[in-house]
Amino acid sequence: MAEKPLSKEEEYFARQEFERKKKTDEDQQQKLAAAERERLRELHHMRCPKCGMHLIEIDFRNIKIDRCSHCDGVWLDAGELDHILTDKSGSFLSFLNVFKG
Ligand SMILES: [Zn+2]
Structure with missing residues (x-):
């Protein structure tokens, strides 16, 4: 039914x-x-987006730069690249010197 x-x-x-x-x-x-x-x-x-190993934080002219402990990749937070590039005291060259090689 x-x-x-x-x-x-x-x-x-x-x-x-x-x-x-x-x-x-x-x-x-x-x-x-x-x-x-x-x-x-x-x-x-605080892990490298490329290889997953720990990032080491380095103080660079009042900004924190993260560098990978394994692959040496360098990572910047939002706005930090602009800060380095537009800083008139030659930050960019120092930045290259600190992180080259
Ligand atoms: Zn890495």
Whole structure:
């Protein structure tokens, strides 16, 4: 014997239940995404983006330059390259001297 079709009220409650569960799922996914971002941040913080080894922080004229302990890659934070290039006291040449070879 076939079930009766849902009444409008039952449809409404079924839809509501779906929306509620969907919201819970979305909250869960957002928490996971935040946890994953945090996990990746911890995993990669002060690690070379090329080889994954530790970065060593060097003070250079009030900015922090990160140099890889393994592949010698040099990494700058946002704005630091501009700072080095536009500094009138010849920072760029010193920068090259410190990091060449
Ligand atoms: Zn490296």
